[in-house]
Amino acid sequence: MVEGHTDWEDVARSHGRKIYNYAYRLSGNPDDAADLVQEVLLRVRRGLETYSTGPFTGSFEAWLWRITRNAFIDDIRRKRRRPTTTLPDDIDRHPAFSSPSPDEVLESIRLGSDVQKALLDLPFEFREAVVMCDVIGYSYEQIALSVGAPIGTVRSRIHRGRKMLRERLS
Amino acid sequence: MTHLDELLSCYLDGELSAVERERVASHLPGCTRCRLELDDLAAIRSAVRGLPLVEMAFDVASDAPPPMPIRTHPLRWVAAAAAVGFVGFVTVSGWNSAAAVSVTPAELSARFGANSSVDLLTPLKVEVHTVGAGRP
Numbered sequence: 001m002v003e004g005h006t007d008w009e010d011v012a013r014s015h016g017r018k019i020y021n022y023a024y025r026l027s028g029n030p031d032d033a034a035d036l037v038q039e040v041l042l043r044v045r046r047g048l049e050t051y052s053t054g055p056f057t058g059s060f061e062a063w064l065w066r067i068t069r070n071a072f073i074d075d076i077r078r079k080r081r082r083p084t085t086t087l088p089d090d091i092d093r094h095p096a097f098s099s100p101s102p103d104e105v106l107e108s109i110r111l112g113s114d115v116q117k118a119l120l121d122l123p124f125e126f127r128e129a130v131v132m133c134d135v136i137g138y139s140y141e142q143i144a145l146s147v148g149a150p151i152g153t154v155r156s157r158i159h160r161g162r163k164m165l166r167e168r169l170s
Numbered sequence: 171m172t173h174l175d176e177l178l179s180c181y182l183d184g185e186l187s188a189v190e191r192e193r194v195a196s197h198l199p200g201c202t203r204c205r206l207e208l209d210d211l212a213a214i215r216s217a218v219r220g221l222p223l224v225e226m227a228f229d230v231a232s233d234a235p236p237p238m239p240i241r242t243h244p245l246r247w248v249a250a251a252a253a254v255g256f257v258g259f260v261t262v263s264g265w266n267s268a269a270a271v272s273v274t275p276a277e278l279s280a281r282f283g284a285n286s287s288v289d290l291l292t293p294l295k296v297e298v299h300t301v302g303a304g305r306p
Contacts, residue, residue: 013229020226034226115217133183134218140185155185159176162214169214 008048011064012041018136019068025131028120032075040071065146118168126161133158173197174204178211 016037023033044067119127132143140158144151174197180186181194198204 017223017225021223024224025221030224037226113221115221119218130218134215135221135223140180140183155176155180158183159179159211162179162211162218165214165218166210169217 008045011044011048015044015064015068016041021135022068022128022131023072025116025119025135026072026124026127027076028116032079036068036072036075039075040068043067043071059145061142062145062148066148069147114169115165118165121168122161122164126157126164129154129157130161130165171201173201173207178204178208179215181208182212182215 019037019040020033023036024030027033044064047063047067119130122130128147129143132138132146133140138146140151140154143158144154147154149157174181174194177186177190177194180190186194198208
């Protein structure tokens with residue numbers, strides 16, 4: 001885990017890289033991913049001014065990821081507010097939240113990666129778990145702390161995500 | 171017979187407890203189904219790990235915003251960034267360029283992790299997105 005980060009540039013470069021790859025692989029859209037990086041770093045920078053890094057370094061990365069995921073999910077909700085669709089009350093469990101939009105499908109085709117395409121077909125939780133493990137390179141424990149889920153849930157999501165990818169890629 | 175299921179993914183990721191490792195070791199030799207599934211999972215895991223790590227074409231640590239919008243002039247930005255000695259993240263390649271190479275998460279950690287000695291001016295070999303290409 002990240003330890004003792006008090007230097008802004010350190011944080012920005014190290015976490016910015018991870019945010020970008022996280023958002024890019026989860027959405028298939030590099031423009032949105034770049035916007036997300038800016039937004040997250042803005043929120044983090046504001047938060048750093050009041051964040052005490054003394055005894056709390058162990059949870060610092062978890063704090064960064066909480067901000068990152070909230071910003072990512074906020075961004076998805078904003079984008080889904082189009083005049084022609086209505087938002088369900090429980091957006092997290094609605095298929096629209098986890099399935100790619102037609103725009104996202106077109107993006108992934110343009111990227112020319114079957115794997116990226118298949119990733120976008122996964123439900124959000126599975127897609128996120130696989131990306132955190134195989135793109136960001138985190139351990140199961142780090143993933144669990146970053147997404148706020150038990151390790152058992154993380155294990156299951158990674159496994160089921162990979163099985164779904166296999167179905168789509170075979 | 172119960173099969174290994176998610177223990178197979180844990181095995182590939184090195185996330186098994188000692189007890190679970192023992193269970194996998196004793197089950198696999200006698201189970202074709204699990205061995206085949208392990209091969210499939212390993213292939214998928216490699217495929218995702220093989221996705222190139224991508225870099226943005228600007229230095230996020232800078233207090234100033236990028237000298238020009240990254241969406242419209244990525245080539246000029248990279249030249250400007252190099253000129254003022256920012257982290258040389260990128261060499262520019264197109265969306266489907268065969269010249270794009272990949273950096274693994276492990277390499278990235280080794281290079282930029284807490285214990286690495288970082289040479290900030292040596293570019294990583296990464297794929298760069300010409301952000302904004304094709305945007306309506």
